Amino acid sequence: MQVPSGKQGNLFWVPFFFVFYKEVRRFKSVFIETVLGPVISTTLYIVVFGMAMSAQLTSTNDLPYIAFLLPGLIMMSCLNQSFHGTTAAFVTAKYTGEIEDYARLPISSNQLLIGFILGGWLRGMVVSFFNLIIGSLAYYYLYQSWIPLENPFLLLIFLSLGGLTFSCLGAAIGIWAQNHEHISAIGIFILAPLIFLGGVFFSVENFSPFWKAASSFNPIFYMINGTRYSFLGSSDVPVLTCMLVSVFSVLMIYSVAYYLCGKVNLQRW
Amino acid sequence: MSQNKNILEIKNLSKSYGNFKAVDDVSFNIASGEIFALLGPNGAGKTSIISCISGVSKFAEGSISVAGSDVISSVKDAKFNIGVVPQELINHGFFNVRQILEFYSGFYAIAKNKDRINFLLDRLGLWEHREKRVRKLSGGMKRRVLIAKALLHKPKLLLLDEPTAGIDIELRKQLWSFVKELKSEGMSILLTTHYLEEAEQLSDRLGILHHGKLKYLTDSNSLISRLGKKIICIELSEPIKSEHPLLIKSDGKKLHFNLPMDYSLGLLFKENNIETKDVVDIQMEKSNLESVVEGFLQSKTTGGV
Ligand SMILES: Nc1ncnc2c1ncn2[C@@H]1O[C@H](COP(=O)(O)OP(=O)(O)OP(=O)(O)O)[C@@H](O)[C@H]1O
Ligand SMILES: [Mg+2]
Numbered sequence: 001m002q003v004p005s006g007k008q009g010n011l012f013w014v015p016f017f018f019v020f021y022k023e024v025r026r027f028k029s030v031f032i033e034t035v036l037g038p039v040i041s042t043t044l045y046i047v048v049f050g051m052a053m054s055a056q057l058t059s060t061n062d063l064p065y066i067a068f069l070l071p072g073l074i075m076m077s078c079l080n081q082s083f084h085g086t087t088a089a090f091v092t093a094k095y096t097g098e099i100e101d102y103a104r105l106p107i108s109s110n111q112l113l114i115g116f117i118l119g120g121w122l123r124g125m126v127v128s129f130f131n132l133i134i135g136s137l138a139y140y141y142l143y144q145s146w147i148p149l150e151n152p153f154l155l156l157i158f159l160s161l162g163g164l165t166f167s168c169l170g171a172a173i174g175i176w177a178q179n180h181e182h183i184s185a186i187g188i189f190i191l192a193p194l195i196f197l198g199g200v201f202f203s204v205e206n207f208s209p210f211w212k213a214a215s216s217f218n219p220i221f222y223m224i225n226g227t228r229y230s231f232l233g234s235s236d237v238p239v240l241t242c243m244l245v246s247v248f249s250v251l252m253i254y255s256v257a258y259y260l261c262g263k264v265n266l267q268r269w
Numbered sequence: 270m271s272q273n274k275n276i277l278e279i280k281n282l283s284k285s286y287g288n289f290k291a292v293d294d295v296s297f298n299i300a301s302g303e304i305f306a307l308l309g310p311n312g313a314g315k316t317s318i319i320s321c322i323s324g325v326s327k328f329a330e331g332s333i334s335v336a337g338s339d340v341i342s343s344v345k346d347a348k349f350n351i352g353v354v355p356q357e358l359i360n361h362g363f364f365n366v367r368q369i370l371e372f373y374s375g376f377y378a379i380a381k382n383k384d385r386i387n388f389l390l391d392r393l394g395l396w397e398h399r400e401k402r403v404r405k406l407s408g409g410m411k412r413r414v415l416i417a418k419a420l421l422h423k424p425k426l427l428l429l430d431e432p433t434a435g436i437d438i439e440l441r442k443q444l445w446s447f448v449k450e451l452k453s454e455g456m457s458i459l460l461t462t463h464y465l466e467e468a469e470q471l472s473d474r475l476g477i478l479h480h481g482k483l484k485y486l487t488d489s490n491s492l493i494s495r496l497g498k499k500i501i502c503i504e505l506s507e508p509i510k511s512e513h514p515l516l517i518k519s520d521g522k523k524l525h526f527n528l529p530m531d532y533s534l535g536l537l538f539k540e541n542n543i544e545t546k547d548v549v550d551i552q553m554e555k556s557n558l559e560s561v562v563e564g565f566l567q568s569k570t571t572g573g574v
Contacts, residue, residue: 002454003388005423008378011349018375022364029363096360096404101418103325104355105376106348268357 015107019115023089027123034081034123039130042077046070046138049201054142063232067147070135071228072200075162077131078124079195079220082163083170085120087183090174097268109261113171117254120167121160128159148231154239155230161246162223165253172257175264198224204236219249274337276301276350276426276457277322282331284317284481291317293481294331299426304448304458306468309478315461316356318478319428322459323353336425349377352419356430356461358411361403366395366414369403370421377422389417392447394440408435416444420451427451429460433467445470501526501534503543504550511541 008014027034050066093099102112139147149155177183197211198220204212215221226242229235235242277299284292292314299305307315320326322333324344332339338346361369367386374382390396393413398406403414412435419427429448433441448471452458462468468475477485500517508521515532518525526537538545 002423002450003384005377005385005421006374006379006382008422009380011345011378014378014380015376018372021375022372025368026363092362096362097357098359098361100325100355100357101359101373104323104348104351104353105373106345106378107376108345 011106012111015105016111016115019107019112020118023085023116023119024122026089026092027085027119034085035127035130038077038081038127039134042073042131043134043138045073046135050138051142063148064143066139066142067232068203068228069201070139070147071231072224074128074131074135075159075224075227076195076200078128078159078163079166079223080191081127082120082124082165082167083173083187083191085123086116086167086170087174087177089116089119090171091177091180091183094174094267094269099266099268103266109258113254113257113261117164117167117171117257120170121163124163124167125159128163148233150233151230155227158223158226158230158242158246161243161250162220162227165219165223165246165249168250168253168257172253172260175257175260175266179269194218194220197221199236200224219245222246223249274301275299276303276336277459278332278334279318279322280332282318282321282328282333284314284321284326284328291481292321292328295478295481295483296331297476297483297486299457299459301425301457302452302455303474304452304460304472306472306475307459307461307478308463308468308475309461313478314481315478316430317481319353319355319430319459319461322426323351323428324348349422350425351428352422352424352426353428354412354415354419354430354432356434358408359403359415360411363402365400365402366390366406366417367399369414370417373418374421379422382421385421385423386417389420393417394443409437409440412436413440423456425455425457427456427458429458431461431463433462433464441467499528499530499532500554501528501537502550502552503548504552505543505547506549507547509541509543513537513541 046066046069050069054065056065090099093102136147139145173183173186177186197215198218199215204215204221207215222237222242222245225235225237226239226246229239229242275298279298280296282292282295283290295314295318297305307318309315317326321328322335322340324340324347327341332341334340335347336350338350340347364372367390370386370389371382374380374386379385390399393416395410395413395417398410403411406414412432416429416432419429433444436444445467448458448460458471460468460471474486474488476483503524503526505522505524509524510521511519511524513526515526515528515537516524517527524541528537534551537543
């Protein structure tokens with residue numbers, strides 16, 4: 001006599017939860033690469049750019065340069081990690097053959113995508129949390145005062161919107177990519193320029209008129225400014241604009257990912 | 270649900286890759302508790318049919334329903350009733366066997382499935398490997414994991430695409446009895462295989478697929494006994510001259526015969542006036558499924574279907 005299977009729960013939410021949960025367990029099992037690594041690289045940025053250059057530079061509000069830099073660094077790391085979270089999820093699934101399983105399972109594109117995207121988002125948030133702690137400690141060590149954090153709630157919102165945008169983007173790229181090179185090419189030719197020109201290290205006010213105009217088409221510019229506003233209470237553009245652009249980016253890129261999910265043949269590499 | 274209700278119904282299924290037609294106007298049904306074996310040479314289209322049933326491949330023509338749900342219009346309902354053991358192995362990079370079975374139970378909406386998981390680990394000989402990463406298992410072990418994954422939710426229809434490829438004889442026998450047990454509990458099974466013995470042991474009915482066309486639907490035993498052959502080599506101490514119609518090769522002392530499966534050896538000895546005391550050695554080779562299928566396809570083409 002065979003042992004029966006357990007009781008089925010909600011046919012939508014239970015499978016969805018397990019897609020997300022498996023994804024979280026995956027990046028947790030490589031904690032050193034997914035969390036520790038990015039935190040170390042943020043620390044390096046703080047040491048090299050922040051501490052070394054703070055001596056020569058001051059930013060707006062007469063705060064030290066590092067107060068300007070840190071929000072940008074935290075957002076940059078959050079975007080990168082969310083992006084890598086979902087691309088890695090799809091790359092792993094394509095590499096192991098699991099991607100073919102998902103087609104056989106009673107899991108829809110929305111369940112799979114949102115599960116993976118929330119996994120990438122969470123990875124970005126966890127990394128951001130550690131970056132915030134390390135950055136604040138470094139700031140305190142240098143100036144014996146805490147970095148101003150005007151609006152923690154707004155910070156959470158902006159990090160989330162940025163993280164979601166980039167985990168959607170990671171999903172789209174992960175679905176579309178036919179090999180590892182596709183993904184690193186996107187990182188080098190598209191993401192890095194967008195992030196660096198988004199005003200992480202310098203206010204775009206210092207850019208030439210051409211680059212200033214170009215920045216206004218860069219969604220990352222708005223995300224970084226929103227984050228900076230959450231800390232300092234001031235930024236280059238109104239915070240509401242930052243918010244709207246960020247929400248719009250999430251929706252746009254999710255639609256692209258969803259479209260690709262139905263269009264591309266999800267086969268193993 | 271009435272007893273003679275078909276769990277799987279395939280009507281006029283055609284599947285093309287570009288201009289190449291891999292499955293061509295195939296129709297068949299599988300009843301509740303029935304095992305159907307799909308045979309055919311490499312590239313015949315077996316896996317393509319399984320992919321269409323399991324919702325992996327889209328198809329332009331025909332219809333498939335599983336337990337009454339159309340696999341296109343009610344894809345989720347259909348998928349909850351199907352378990353698939355794919356032909357190709359899957360690695361699952363980061364997780365061990367037990368974790369994977371827990372996740373996959375969750376994918377079938379079963380949050381707590383410990384008893385069933387333990388039962389499957391035990392029956393599939395995976396118990397002592399349960400804490401090992403799937404990636405590190407041998408090929409045969411990985412295939413057992415595939416089988417366990419397909420049975421977590423006790424599907425009504427099980428699709429087995431060459432389930433015993435790379436599995437040792439011992440476990441193959443165990444698996445056969447396990448499959449029979451699944452059948453006795455009412456599960457319907459579609460099986461593809463290249464082993465004659467497997468089709469013979471397990472299936473109630475079988476179909477032969479050739480260039481995407483389903484050529485023959487029959488009950489398993491009749492086909493094998495009708496088309497199966499055994500090759501016998503008899504070595505004698507004294508040479509004899511034989512003109513037996515089934516003799517295929519002879520050098521006087523070593524005689525090769527090609528016999529139907531049910532041909533008696535006693536009769537053969539009598540027909541050739543062979544005395545038992547003169548027999549040094551007998552070797553027998555039963556024909557495999559490939560040659561049965563091959564023979565069948567040849568007889569059909571020469572006979573003009
Ligand atoms: N994704 C694909 N794209 C193009 N052609 C394909 C694809 N998958 C299968 N084919 C072709 O379709 C035909 C049927 O393949 P299929 O895998 O269904 O055969 P099979 O009967 O399962 O063979 P085997 O016994 O080797 O597993 C083959 O000629 C194969 O080359
Ligand atoms: Mg096949």
